[in-house]
Amino acid sequence: MAVETLDVDRTDPEYRAWLKEAVRKVQADANRSADTHLLRFPLPADWGIDLYLKDESTHPTGSLKHRLARSLFLYALCNGWIRPGRPVIEASSGSTAVSEAYFAGLIGVPFIAVMAKSTSQAKIDLIEFQGGECHLVDSACEVYEAAATLAAETGGHYMDQFTYAERATDWRGNNNIAESIFAQLRLEPHPEPAWIVATAGTGGTSATLARYVHYTQADTRICVADPENSCFFQGWVDHDPDATCDTGSRIEGIGRPRMEPSFVPGAVDRMMKVPDAASVAAIRVLERVLGKKAGASTGTGLWSALRIVAEMRAAGQHGSVVTLICDPGDRYLDKYYSDDWLYGQAIDIAPYQEQLELFLEDRGPLG
Structure with missing residues (x-):
């Protein structure tokens, strides 16, 4: 679950300018x-x-998850959960991570995908092509805890698609x-x-x-x-x-x-x-x-x-x-x-x- 952090001054002009530009870039992707x-x-x-x-x-x-990733990024940005320079982390079986890596690159933040080792190599290659990093675990059951732990260790945001997918989409x-x-x-x-x-x-x-x-x-x-x-x-x-x-x-x-x-x-x-x-x-x-x-x-x-x-x-x-x-x-x-x-x-x-x-x-x- 996302937890609001207090290490960014939400009224800081530099942060607000970054946020406006990040939201614009994500919305521009939809417009294109x-x-x-x-x-x-x-x-x-x-x-x-x-x-x-x-x-x-x-x-x-290349997948249905492009819609979801765009919605999740807009939701997290507008909630103040994604911050400049801090990684976005996701538990994923592959395609969502490919799309989220794309949007992370679009707004200039690091991305880490937590996935089971059984994920196809082609998907891993696509995530890395989009500039993301892959963190592999033994079982799909382990992805949630590993992603939350990485977010806590890095000060990043755990996107948590399995919780927020249904509420991020209009x-x-x-x-x-x-x-x-x-x-x-x-x-x-x-x-x-x-x-x-x-x-x-x-x-x-x-x-x-x-x-x-x-x-x-x-x-x-x-x-x-x-x-x-x-x-x-x-x-x-x-x-x-x-x-x-x-x-x-x-x-x-x-x-x-x-x-x-x-x-x-x-x-x-x-x-x-x-x-x-x-x-x-x-x-x-x-x-x-x-x-x-x-x-x-x-x-x-x-x-x-x-x-x-x-x-x-x-x-x-x-x-x-x-x-x-x-x-x-x-x-x-x-x-x-x-x-x-x-x-x-x-x-x-x-x-x-x-x-x-x-x-x-x-x-x-x-x-």
């Missing part, structure tokens, strides 16, 4: 950035169902991801989606989507897809805010060993547990269909979205479904796109990939 694309995933026309993927991999730092609008999706669907055959499917690391995106839907009185439902080795699904089913699991998620960027403060289970309508093999199979099919490599968290959401499409088709329902491309697959060539890695993890994607291909050819069920 175009919206991300909403891609159509082809389904048989006679189904009367449209599937879209919001391609968040086109952000300047869920009522201001071009958040939900408002963007609805605007882009305005001229489509089914402009109000039946379902939006998200995945959860912090839970901030699912909270933003769900709150926006409720706020605008849309009939859209929100589904959160959860991978293996994550406690979100069980905590949601059991209404248990203290749910935990002992093993870290193999799907980088999503799944957590504890119920994170930013995950808002009461706001979402449904959760779906997705086998890791199904997540990887889905991104292999995505590459064939759209020619895009994506990370496995995208596959977790895509599998769930296609399951919902199958349910709508079986019920004779028409409408649209939206899910997300969270980050690019080139960060995971040595993992989810490596048959050797899959073999070492005892992940067999063949049965799920066959199910997906038959379903998309309208020759079999999915589930």
